[in-house]
Amino acid sequence: MSDTSVTEKPADPKDGPGDDRVRGVLRGILESSTLVVVMAVVASLAIGGLLVMFADEDVREAAVYFFSRPGDTFSAMGAALVSAYTAMFQGAVVNPSSETFVGFIRPFTQTLTMATPLIFAGLGLGIGFRAGLFNIGAQGQLLIGAALGAYIGFAWDLPWVLHLLVAVIGCAIGGAVWGFIPGFLKARTGAHEVIVTIMLNYIGLNLVAWLLTLEAFQRPGSNNPISPEVADAAQYPLILGSQFNLHLGFLLAIACAFGVWWLMERSTLGFEFRAAGSNPRAARTAGMSVAKSYIFVMVIAGALAGLAGSAQVLGTEKVLTTATAGSIGFDAITVALLGRSRPLGTVMAAILFGGLRAAGPTLQVQAGLPVDIVFVIQALIVLFIAAPPLVRSIFRLPAPANEKEVAA
Amino acid sequence: MKLELRGITKKFGDFTANDAIDLVVEPGTIHALLGENGAGKSTLMNVLFGLYDADAGEILMDDDAVTFVGPGDAMAAGIGMVHQHFMLVPVFSVAENVMLGHEQVKGPAKLLDVGAARDKVRELSDRFGFDIDPDALVENLSVGAQQRVEIIKALSRDAEVLILDEPTAVLTPQETDELLEIVRQLRDSGTAVVLITHKLREVKAVADTITVIRRGKVVGTAEPSASQEELASLMVGRDVSMTVDKGAADPGEPVLRVENVTVVNEASGVTHVDDVSLEVRAGEILAVAGVQGNGQTELAEAILGLLPTAHGQIILDGNVLSGRSIRQNLDAGIGFVPEDRTEDGVVADFTVANNLILDLYDREPYSRRGAIDPQVVRTHAEEQVEKFDVRTTSTQALTGALSGGNQQKVVLARELARELKVLIASQPTRGLDVGSIEFVHKRIIEERDKGVAVIIVSSELDEVYALADRIAVMYHGKVVDIVAPDTDRDTLGLMMAGAHSKEEAA
Numbered sequence: 076m077s078d079t080s081v082t083e084k085p086a087d088p089k090d091g092p093g094d095d096r097v098r099g100v101l102r103g104i105l106e107s108s109t110l111v112v113v114m115a116v117v118a119s120l121a122i123g124g125l126l127v128m129f130a131d132e133d134v135r136e137a138a139v140y141f142f143s144r145p146g147d148t149f150s151a152m153g154a155a156l157v158s159a160y161t162a163m164f165q166g167a168v169v170n171p172s173s174e175t176f177v178g179f180i181r182p183f184t185q186t187l188t189m190a191t192p193l194i195f196a197g198l199g200l201g202i203g204f205r206a207g208l209f210n211i212g213a214q215g216q217l218l219i220g221a222a223l224g225a226y227i228g229f230a231w232d233l234p235w236v237l238h239l240l241v242a243v244i245g246c247a248i249g250g251a252v253w254g255f256i257p258g259f260l261k262a263r264t265g266a267h268e269v270i271v272t273i274m275l276n277y278i279g280l281n282l283v284a285w286l287l288t289l290e291a292f293q294r295p296g297s298n299n300p301i302s303p304e305v306a307d308a309a310q311y312p313l314i315l316g317s318q319f320n321l322h323l324g325f326l327l328a329i330a331c332a333f334g335v336w337w338l339m340e341r342s343t344l345g346f347e348f349r350a351a352g353s354n355p356r357a358a359r360t361a362g363m364s365v366a367k368s369y370i371f372v373m374v375i376a377g378a379l380a381g382l383a384g385s386a387q388v389l390g391t392e393k394v395l396t397t398a399t400a401g402s403i404g405f406d407a408i409t410v411a412l413l414g415r416s417r418p419l420g421t422v423m424a425a426i427l428f429g430g431l432r433a434a435g436p437t438l439q440v441q442a443g444l445p446v447d448i449v450f451v452i453q454a455l456i457v458l459f460i461a462a463p464p465l466v467r468s469i470f471r472l473p474a475p476a477n478e479k480e481v482a483a
Numbered sequence: 484m485k486l487e488l489r490g491i492t493k494k495f496g497d498f499t500a501n502d503a504i505d506l507v508v509e510p511g512t513i514h515a516l517l518g519e520n521g522a523g524k525s526t527l528m529n530v531l532f533g534l535y536d537a538d539a540g541e542i543l544m545d546d547d548a549v550t551f552v553g554p555g556d557a558m559a560a561g562i563g564m565v566h567q568h569f570m571l572v573p574v575f576s577v578a579e580n581v582m583l584g585h586e587q588v589k590g591p592a593k594l595l596d597v598g599a600a601r602d603k604v605r606e607l608s609d610r611f612g613f614d615i616d617p618d619a620l621v622e623n624l625s626v627g628a629q630q631r632v633e634i635i636k637a638l639s640r641d642a643e644v645l646i647l648d649e650p651t652a653v654l655t656p657q658e659t660d661e662l663l664e665i666v667r668q669l670r671d672s673g674t675a676v677v678l679i680t681h682k683l684r685e686v687k688a689v690a691d692t693i694t695v696i697r698r699g700k701v702v703g704t705a706e707p708s709a710s711q712e713e714l715a716s717l718m719v720g721r722d723v724s725m726t727v728d729k730g731a732a733d734p735g736e737p738v739l740r741v742e743n744v745t746v747v748n749e750a751s752g753v754t755h756v757d758d759v760s761l762e763v764r765a766g767e768i769l770a771v772a773g774v775q776g777n778g779q780t781e782l783a784e785a786i787l788g789l790l791p792t793a794h795g796q797i798i799l800d801g802n803v804l805s806g807r808s809i810r811q812n813l814d815a816g817i818g819f820v821p822e823d824r825t826e827d828g829v830v831a832d833f834t835v836a837n838n839l840i841l842d843l844y845d846r847e848p849y850s851r852r853g854a855i856d857p858q859v860v861r862t863h864a865e866e867q868v869e870k871f872d873v874r875t876t877s878t879q880a881l882t883g884a885l886s887g888g889n890q891q892k893v894v895l896a897r898e899l900a901r902e903l904k905v906l907i908a909s910q911p912t913r914g915l916d917v918g919s920i921e922f923v924h925k926r927i928i929e930e931r932d933k934g935v936a937v938i939i940v941s942s943e944l945d946e947v948y949a950l951a952d953r954i955a956v957m958y959h960g961k962v963v964d965i966v967a968p969d970t971d972r973d974t975l976g977l978m979m980a981g982a983h984s985k986e987e988a989a
Contacts, residue, residue, distance in 0.1 A: 361842035362810035
């Protein structure tokens with residue numbers, strides 16, 4: 076690793092008070108116990124249940140004559156709850172009312188499909204969080220990666236296997252470039268990554284919007300900002316056959332989770348990342364280049380966000396639009412925090428979120444509830460995770476040792 | 484006023500900081516509270532001062548039970564406290580600081596009565612010979628003078644019990660002597676003084692009664708006539724020798740040369756190290772003495788490369804170091820024990836094993852081709868923990884859970900695991916218990932005897948005397964002089980205050 080050129084400049088990324096605060100918040104979240112995280116999810120689902128009851132038509136109708144026949148309201152509430160949770164279960168896990176086996180397990184494969192981009196992006200963000208970087212830029216990194224990968228997918232003509240491989244690598248490179256910029260700026264000038272990545276999200280989105288006005292990116296004969304469909308050879312193969320949407324990207328995401336585990340727990344690079352994240356001053360004193368860590372972390376996180384883009388353009392959507400990223404880049408922040416930035420946790424959190432997403436349509440059709448309930452539940456999870464003391468006081472959990480004041 | 488603490492117990496979670504402590508402080512006496520860092524002295528005083536609530540026990544003043552909800556209550560009851568870190572507003576005058584929180588007003592417009600405060604300062608200053616100008620700005624005063632302002636502040640509120648928390652940590656030897664003289668005067672005027680310290684010499688010099696605290700419990704009382712060894716073993720709970728056996732140095736060739744080095748803080752423009760030149764030979768210990776904040780820390784950091792040098796050069800074994808990365812300097816054979824071990828020395832939420840390889844992790848055998856070998860790391864950690872007597876539940880325990888002394892052993896073990904040419908240790912025993920100090924000193928002398936050139940930066944004269952083969956004294960960023968280790972305390976003290984020694988360096 077040649078490092079001296081960029082590294083030990085006096086531009087020691089100065090840690091302003093703001094930085095310390097970000098790190099403090101990050102650490103607080105990362106150290107919250109698994110129990111707190113699980114309880115946060117439980118609390119969110121419970122409050123989500125309350126909302127479901129009040130959003131339900133029958134409940135509101137019965138509530139009009141609540142004082143003459145309160146029983147009606149309560150039974151309507153119960154019915155609303157049961158129907159909502161049943162719909163969620165049937166939309167996200169398995170559907171027991173289906174006649175066929177395919178129909179029975181389809182919801183879960185849908186959940187995994189929805190989880191795939193979240194796993195990729197969440198893994199990348201998790202690396203950043205553990206290295207002390209609050210990367211908000213997965214959204215932009217995902218889009219740039221998706222744009223490059225999609226272009227390779229529809230504009231180039233390559234043989235099977237190779238085409239997919241090149242397109243996937245293209246996605247990763249696109250994201251990595253978009254991640255490199257804030258990493259480099261932080262390392263070189265101390266520019267705060269939160270601000271730079273947020274700005275780059277806008278630049279990325281508008282860049283893709285502009286690209287989609289160019290002939291090279293637009294579908295022939297169309298004026299809409301939508302690209303041609305990527306070639307079959309560049310699409311992730313469906314791993315459970317054509318009856319399911321689950322594609323190879325999911326297995327790649329799981330492989331990446333193992334890769335990230337190895338990187339963070341076993342490699343010298345991950346050792347540097349963790350040291351720089353926990354105590355940059357000690358890392359520097361021990362001869363590590365904290366600046367180099369920042370750049371590497373952002374490049375790797377960007378590449379993983381780019382792969383999240385591949386799950387969209389080479390997997391589920393097959394085309395590039397300005398809506399390709401959806402809210403994946405932001406949901407992935409929650410996923411990474413919920414998974415405490417550990418690979419296993421991130422995968423599980425991504426599956427939870429994928430499930431919520433997959434349940435959305437069923438919730439609407441079957442239980443007649445607005446899809447927004449899902450977003451509210453997601454938002455509640457964020458709220459609870461960000462306030463571990465709140466969760467602990469609700470469930471009367473003991474405070475972790477590090478929050479106790481130990482005076483000399 | 485007689486102060487009595489009965490059965491004071493204070494717990495933080497599972498940790499008992501104070502365990503049924505009884506203490507009686509008679510008026511007109513100096514009561515020394517002696518104990519290692521973390522023994523619970525400061526907690527006890529914070530309970531007394533109303534900053535913490537005791538879980539059990541009571542406080543009696545002149546045999547009446549009292550309860551303090553906050554420092555205000557304690558002050559009103561006649562207790563004054565001088566904290567280790569001063570609580571003064573630098574841009575205020577002495578008089579303004581003294582009246583802060585206790586402002587008197589005059590006239591219908593309720594204007595601040597600075598005049599009254601000024602008179603009060605002058606009166607107290609004259610009475611005890613403090614030599615403090617009430618109109619001087621606090622930021623322009625020396626550390627010793629600031630401390631006297633704190634004492635005036637306490638006395639101006641009619642404190643009859645004065646608590647001094649580690650008052651000498653920031654003072655030169657002369658200032659320390661002056662402070663001890665002040666403390667004696669206060670006692671003679673009837674004030675009860677509680678002196679919190681871990682420095683045996685001071686205790687022996689002024690205390691009338693000594694209470695020793697260990698792990699939150701009172702383990703005994705002693706007479707000031709007790710020997711330092713007796714007090715130390717009471718403090719630590721086992722026999723300790725106060726002096727480390729140290730043979731004569733056998734210095735070889737100069738290994739590290741510092742030539743005209745200047746270090747300037749880029750942000751503030753303050754010159755911390757001003758044209759310093761010195762050399763260290765193989766097999767000798769050069770102690771850099773001085774009151775904290777006179778550029779010693781910056782000099783040490785500049786040698787490692789943590790701080791850039793404005794000019795001058797640092798030469799290790801004939802190679803100029805300036806401009807190279809810290810990593811290259813470590814590889815060139817510099818071992819570095821930073822002054823602030825929790826900030827710069829260890830990663831608190833890494834395991835002990837990982838901290839032991841914090842600057843070795845990418846070398847064989849700890850890692851190969853970018854992959855760390857956890858088995859080797861663990862074995863290495865177990866060996867080092869054994870060898871350096873690190874008290875930890877496991878090598879996989881988090882380093883932040885270790886005591887300061889054990890963290891320092893981790894740092895030392897890590898740095899000494901490499902082949903060194905130069906060892907730079909800043910305040911290597913700050914905050915350590917007597918037992919750990921002895922251990923750390925032994926290791927440092929062993930390194931010297933192996934032919935390593937050693938630089939010790941210390942503001943504790945006892946440590947300087949225990950280790951040094953030569954002593955460089957720094958004042959205001961300059962090396963005042965380099966003198967022999969048998970230079971007496973008074974001379975060193977004067978040099979630490981900037982006076983040049985007449986003696987020539989050895």
